[in-house]
Amino acid sequence: MSISKTYNPTEVENKWYSYWLQHKFFKSVPDEREPYTIVIPPPNVTGVLHMGHMLNNTIQDVLIRRARMKGKNACWVPGTDHASIATEAKVVAMLKERGINKKDLSRPEFLTYAWEWKEKYGGIILDQLKKLGASCDWDRTRFTMDDDLSDAVIDTFIHLYKKGWIYRGVRMVNWDPQGKTAVSDEEVIRKEVNQKLYYIKYKVSNGSSTHLTIATTRPETIMADAAICINPNDERYKHLHHQKVYIPLIDREIPVILDEYVTMDFGTGCLKVTPAHDLNDYELGQKHHLPVIDILNDDGTLNEKAQILVGEDRFAARKKIATLLEEAGYLEKVEEYKSQVGFSERTNAVIEPKLSMQWFCKMDEMAKPALDYVLKGDIKLIPEKFINTYRHWMENVKDWCISRQLWWGQQIPAWYLLDGQYVIAKTKEEAFEEAKKLSSKIENLQLDDLKQDEDVVDTWFSSWLWPISVFDGFKDPNNADINYYYPTNDLVTAPEILFFWVARMIMAGHEFRGELPFRNVYLTGIVRDKLGRKMSKSLGNSPDPLDLIEKYGADGVRVGMLLSSPAGNDLMFDESHCLQGRNFFNKVWNAFLLVKGWKVDDTLANPNNIAIQWFKSRFSEALTQIEANFAQYRLSEALMDTYKLVWDDFCAWYLEMIKPAYEHPIDRETYEQTLLFFTDILKILHPFMPFITEELWHDELFGERAEMDCCIVAQMPKIEQINTQLLNDVEIVKQVITDIRNTRNSKQISPKDALELSVKINSGIDYNQYQSIIAKLGNISQFSIVNDKVSGAVSFMVSKDEFYIPLTENIDPVAETERLNKERAYLLGFLKSVDAKLSNERFMNNAKPEIIENELKKKVDAETKLKIIEENIASLAN
RNA sequence: GGGAGUUUAGCUCAGCUGGUUCAGAGCAUCUGCCUUACAAGCAGAGGGUCACUGGUUCGAACCCAGUAACUCCCACCA
Numbered sequence: 018m019s020i021s022k023t024y025n026p027t028e029v030e031n032k033w034y035s036y037w038l039q040h041k042f043f044k045s046v047p048d049e050r051e052p053y054t055i056v057i058p059p060p061n062v063t064g065v066l067h068m069g070h071m072l073n074n075t076i077q078d079v080l081i082r083r084a085r086m087k088g089k090n091a092c093w094v095p096g097t098d099h100a101s102i103a104t105e106a107k108v109v110a111m112l113k114e115r116g117i118n119k120k121d122l123s124r125p126e127f128l129t130y131a132w133e134w135k136e137k138y139g140g141i142i143l144d145q146l147k148k149l150g151a152s153c154d155w156d157r158t159r160f161t162m163d164d165d166l167s168d169a170v171i172d173t174f175i176h177l178y179k180k181g182w183i184y185r186g187v188r189m190v191n192w193d194p195q196g197k198t199a200v201s202d203e204e205v206i207r208k209e210v211n212q213k214l215y216y217i218k219y220k221v222s223n224g225s226s227t228h229l230t231i232a233t234t235r236p237e238t239i240m241a242d243a244a245i246c247i248n249p250n251d252e253r254y255k256h257l258h259h260q261k262v263y264i265p266l267i268d269r270e271i272p273v274i275l276d277e278y279v280t281m282d283f284g285t286g287c288l289k290v291t292p293a294h295d296l297n298d299y300e301l302g303q304k305h306h307l308p309v310i311d312i313l314n315d316d317g318t319l320n321e322k323a324q325i326l327v328g329e330d331r332f333a334a335r336k337k338i339a340t341l342l343e344e345a346g347y348l349e350k351v352e353e354y355k356s357q358v359g360f361s362e363r364t365n366a367v368i369e370p371k372l373s374m375q376w377f378c379k380m381d382e383m384a385k386p387a388l389d390y391v392l393k394g395d396i397k398l399i400p401e402k403f404i405n406t407y408r409h410w411m412e413n414v415k416d417w418c419i420s421r422q423l424w425w426g427q428q429i430p431a432w433y434l435l436d437g438q439y440v441i442a443k444t445k446e447e448a449f450e451e452a453k454k455l456s457s458k459i460e461n462l463q464l465d466d467l468k469q470d471e472d473v474v475d476t477w478f479s480s481w482l483w484p485i486s487v488f489d490g491f492k493d494p495n496n497a498d499i500n501y502y503y504p505t506n507d508l509v510t511a512p513e514i515l516f517f518w519v520a521r522m523i524m525a526g527h528e529f530r531g532e533l534p535f536r537n538v539y540l541t542g543i544v545r546d547k548l549g550r551k552m553s554k555s556l557g558n559s560p561d562p563l564d565l566i567e568k569y570g571a572d573g574v575r576v577g578m579l580l581s582s583p584a585g586n587d588l589m590f591d592e593s594h595c596l597q598g599r600n601f602f603n604k605v606w607n608a609f610l611l612v613k614g615w616k617v618d619d620t621l622a623n624p625n626n627i628a629i630q631w632f633k634s635r636f637s638e639a640l641t642q643i644e645a646n647f648a649q650y651r652l653s654e655a656l657m658d659t660y661k662l663v664w665d666d667f668c669a670w671y672l673e674m675i676k677p678a679y680e681h682p683i684d685r686e687t688y689e690q691t692l693l694f695f696t697d698i699l700k701i702l703h704p705f706m707p708f709i710t711e712e713l714w715h716d717e718l719f720g721e722r723a724e725m726d727c728c729i730v731a732q733m734p735k736i737e738q739i740n741t742q743l744l745n746d747v748e749i750v751k752q753v754i755t756d757i758r759n760t761r762n763s764k765q766i767s768p769k770d771a772l773e774l775s776v777k778i779n780s781g782i783d784y785n786q787y788q789s790i791i792a793k794l795g796n797i798s799q800f801s802i803v804n805d806k807v808s809g810a811v812s813f814m815v816s817k818d819e820f821y822i823p824l825t826e827n828i829d830p831v832a833e834t835e836r837l838n839k840e841r842a843y844l845l846g847f848l849k850s851v852d853a854k855l856s857n858e859r860f861m862n863n864a865k866p867e868i869i870e871n872e873l874k875k876k877v878d879a880e881t882k883l884k885i886i887e888e889n890i891a892s893l894a895n
Numbered sequence: 896g897g898g899a900g901u902u903u904a905g906c907u908c909a910g911c912u913g914g915u916u917c918a919g920a921g922c923a924u925c926u927g928c929c930u931u932a933c934a935a936g937c938a939g940a941g942g943g944u945c946a947c948u949g950g951u952u953c954g955a956a957c958c959c960a961g962u963a964a965c966u967c968c969c970a971c972c973a
Binding site: 298410597613860864865867871872 | 927
């Protein structure tokens with residue numbers, strides 16, 4: 018098998034992904050091994066892959082591949098979320114394009130369209146994940162509206178209802194007029210927007226011509242006013258106590274009420290109270306027994322109760338009413354004003370506070386154990402800083418509005434009787450039986466008298482069950498899968514959904530399994546562009562992930578994503594990272610080409626033992642570091658350790674040390690060792706760069722591979738004994754080589770010209786054994802150990818040892834002296850600081866003994882060096 | 896308004912229990928190289944008052960207090 022000169026990612030990626038699939042390497046079934054489980058945060062079924070998914074899933078894949086290679090039974094469960102609001106919106110839009118209005122469809126008809134649409138476009142994102150190399154067990158793919166998962170939703174609804182934790186009530190909810198549904202508090206995103214503050218005059222009805230002025234950002238709601246409220250302590254308005262005023266334009270009379278809730282120094286100190294359209298006003302209205310006048314339709318247009326501007330959209334009405342007020346002389350002034358406005362997370366429509374009958378889930382009881390898991394450390398949040406946020410939310414948790422006025426989702430299992438009573442039951446038949454038991458029985462109750470609640474539950478009411486439901490933990494609570502895989506190990510997700518999803522999964526885990534759902538939550542950051550803006554479709558600042566894969570290879574993009582993304586920190590994405598990733602796999606490829614090109618001569622018996630032993634130790638040293646970083650979920654650092662090990666230690670040093678001269682053969686032992694090293698390198702690279710490593714793994718260089726002998730299931734190398742002495746020595750040897758190269762650079766000597774090198778050893782290092790390495794990498798023709806200083810040579814010092822390169826014609830005593838003087842000055846300064854410490858009584862009394870010992874050693878070392886330098890300066894002067 | 900976090904080289908980030916003259920890495924930059932694995936490369940080099948001000952300490956990037964800037968989360972000021 019010949020190997021191509023350059024690595025071709027696309028071809029290789031497709032080849033190996035199919036191979037992995039075909040040989041079921043992603044598949045997991047319970048066995049005697051330790052499980053390692055991740056459930057994917059299910060992306061919206063309508064979604065397409067964006068940079069956030071790339072980051073998130075790359076991390077998951079690295080973790081899962083590593084676990085697999087560490088002998089665990091790794092199971093990554095993929096799937097999608099039905100995302101009721103988002104999907105329903107898309108389906109409605111699609112129907113509209115076809116000239117179909119949702120209103121004209123029955124529920125079953127609509128759902129048929131929706132399912133068709135889901136089947137057609139639903140899988141896209143999962144296929145995109147495959148391009149990234151995601152090693153999910155695709156046979157386990159679930160959808161939150163699969164029958165079993167929907168059943169679980171209904172069952173848990175009934176369970177919680179029976180516990181008294183689900184109730185129905187009229188509340189002020191966040192109404193999304195575009196989605197025409199209520200949304201939960203968490204789905205409202207507040208943004209500061211520039212608004213106008215309208216000052217509007219209301220006539221007092223006592224016959225005098227006085228008026229009061231209120232300030233509002235929402236003049237279109239004055240028709241829904243129920244009162245004007247002033248602070249009883251406000252001296253300015255004592256005369257208004259117990260008066261009534263007329264709403265402008267419609268001249269409806271409303272009372273002036275008193276409440277300390279009103280801030281005197283904001284606006285005019287007069288507050289219009291509009292219970293139907295503002296949460297605070299609603300509460301104020303409750304307190305003062307005010308009527309609720311709702312002037313808005315579900316779609317945000319004004320209804321007939323508004324009397325004027327009926328049918329107008331709320332924002333159009335706002336503009337028009339401003340004009341009307343102005344014309345009628347009621348508008349005192351308009352000011353620019355910044356305030357917070359809530360937007361729907363799903364549709365981006367401005368949220369309308371609206372009173373309506375909804376289903377709620379009580380949270381306080383469930384929050385307690387869910388908080389404990391995290392506070393006790395049974396569930397770890399990574400990074401830990403999120404614990405505070407989590408606690409704050411859990412301690413102030415509010416009941417969860419779980420009903421949504423949509424069709425796409427799990428329909429609420431509430432069945433209404435003709436008289437408005439209702440029962441909760443899974444099926445109509447069960448509901449019928451329940452209904453017959455009601456205390457106030459209905460005569461002649463017929464099955465068809467029961468009408469199911471039209472609403473569906475919030476999508477999160479299904480996804481909070483995800484870690485259990487994907488293993489059929491509801492349908493069959495004692496099955497082999499759930500017993501084996503649950504609790505799962507790591508969850509990788511965005512901090513944005515810590516409350517939406519993570520917290521609720523913990524609650525559900527405890528409530529329905531009596532156990533936590535996962536042990537570690539790795540919270541990723543937001544992917545931002547160079548300017549720090551969140552990457553989003555609407556800003557157009559997000560590259561298409563698939564284009565990136567096309568351009569840099571999946572391995573390159575994976576490395577690019579991970580190069581700089583510590584947990585919890587936002588990722589400042591820059592394509593140059595992917596470039597760096599590509600350059601990296603290119604480096605690996607070329608190193609491979611080099612080794613592959615070598616011819617072995619079995620008669621050679623001069624293995625590079627030093628190089629081999631050194632790299633062995635170095636590899637274990639790096640592996641120790643890599644493991645430690647993984648243990649702390651420092652993926653970027655683990656990657657960087659690997660990167661440096663491969664690029665610097667292996668390619669730049671080890672391969673250069675052992676590389677035979679052009680067209681010369683290599684000895685058997687060195688060759689075999691190098692192949693072993695390469696194998697280990699492929700293994701540690703694999704979680705980051707699965708494709709190129711698998712490709713190289715199968716090269717004939719490593720001999721015939723059995724069908725199932727793949728890098729993806731290779732076992733990670735183990736940490737072996739580290740020869741610290743050797744590692745230290747080689748660091749010095751590397752420094753010697755660097756200094757030789759530096760000398761060449763500064764004297765403009767070509768690397769091709771061989772040099773002579775002498776060393777006067779003061780350190781006790783045995784340079785004899787490193788001679789050949791120094792000679793090879795420094796291009797030294799003659800290496801000698803001397804007892805005296807060499808005059809007329811360029812010198813440098815490494816550790817305490819003096820090195821000389823005779824260069825009579827090029828030597829410049831003045832420059833050389835200057836250089837040595839600089840070093841001398843540095844050492845003098847250094848000694849001074851050390852002496853200062855050592856002569857400081859308090860330091861000697863307080864510092865730990867090992868610190869003092871270290872200082873003493875520093876002193877001796879520096880003095881030795883100083884002495885040598887001063888001798889050298891003296892000898893130059895001669 | 897409340898809470899959390901961040902601030903270290905041009906950029907992205909490390910810096911664990913305060914202890915080498917401690918200031919580090921990768922990228923970028925600069926210099927020199929087409930040295931037969933790799934110019935997607937090789938060999939080198941330069942770059943920082945650790946945001947600011949005080950304090951604690953023998954010793955501070957690290958601990959404490961204050962200041963500033965930025966980010967995120969939570970919160971109903973019309």
